[in-house]
Amino acid sequence: MLSVTDINVYYGAIHALKGISFHVEEGEIVSLIGANGAGKTTAMHTVSGLLRSRTGDITFMGESIAKTEPHKIVRMGLAQVPEGRRVFASMTVEENLEMGAFIRSGKDKAGMDEDLEMVYTRFPRLKERRRQQAGTLSGGEQQMLAIGRALMSRPKMLLLDEPSMGLSPILVQEIFDCIQEVKKGGTTVLLVEQNAKMALSISDRAYVLETGTNFLEGAAADLLDNEQVRRAYLGA
């Protein structure tokens, strides 16, 4: 469904991704794990079109998106929940969700209400706070909002960048339960995480990145048992 081949991304003179490749099949949850600076977020931004690769190709549903503008990539069905949530702080919860549905026609009022209800059912706390400014929400609520906002575009594939960052263990569990529900709902998931243990526990497959290169890849269950992974990323 998504195939990333040999991408090289630079920030000015810094060579951030040095020929990374990975692919995600329909219906999977795939994780990119690795330490700070491994290039996980850079890879996400390149897939969404916010950054450009100098080499290689990225295809989504068989079409190359390596040179496609970010807003068009969203229209093709690829939504991202960015690192640090990046909700629109001065807008209300509901306005944020409406922004998530930006690519859909404003005339589809019924579909919009239905999707709002879908998000509110999944995250009842957002419904209670629908008229509240997003900037006043707690970190966990903002993460829920960021996920809900991305789902409003009815994506075929969801990219999640560090959804567990800065959250308490209970909230992390809640967010990961939600990711699994999203998968059950038929949306493919690409997950970037520093919390490798949690990520591997819900993933089908995973890639371990190290300083901008592919280090290891395999079935998530195998990686959980891999001695190198355990020592470097699982603290065991």
Next chain:
Amino acid sequence: MDFITQLLNGLGLGSIYALIALGYSMVYGIVQLINFAHGDIIMVGGYALYVMLVIAGMPLWLAVLAPIVVCGLAGVLIERLAYQRLLTHNAERISLLITALGVSIFLQNLFMLLFKSDAKTMPPMFGSGVFELGGLSVTYSTLINIVVSVVMMIGLQMLVNRTKIGKAMQATSEDAGAAKLMGINTNKIIIITFAVGSILAAVGAVLYCNTYPQIKPTMGNLLGLKAFVAAVLGGIGSIPGAMLGGYLLGVLEQLTKAYITTEVTDAVVFAILIVVLLVRPAGLMGKNRKEKV
């Protein structure tokens, strides 16, 4: 009564500042650029009006449309030709600023070449009479300025808060990267913002020419600078702030002229700017933006 008259005169002048200040504020809100060429857009509007009204002899209703169209196009053209490449390549803020100054100098010299550097007089347009009530006496043009600016302000608020494009403008202003991830074409939003800001300046230009019937290629300098002061005073990036700053500046300027002396007007205006920035660096209605990482 005299005080109320002066207050209304100040609001009339402030209406023009406010309309121009909105353009500075909106553009700053979206791309964090102080568009120093914005003041010259008013000059372009003034000449567009002059060409239609005096040289081509068009009827007034048709002539006033010319600055709207010409300024809107000029704003878009400036963004496309001068700023867009810098913006898409994340150029340094200072490069943008210098480019804006360059565009300003270019426009002034272009119009000196086209129309010579001496001032041109505009014919009387509308509202030349005086409205009198009790001891109150204000020109109709002052009242027109106030009414038009309020109508434009309401229109702009509706555009920004009620329409999908307006919401997309807010989102882009807050976090352009996140806006792109919502499927918003932020390039398009930037162009629309320049167009809307320039059209508001065009309306300001028509009102200015009607109130102070003289134009010259360098007229945008002080007018633009004062409108910029108004935008900063109100809190740059804030639409109600730009309006408030504009009215406040006009009133203060008029009261200084009436009750102190005309000579110190500009000194008072800029002194106020300095004081406000010392006390409230974000301006009267500005938010203290969190630095984005």
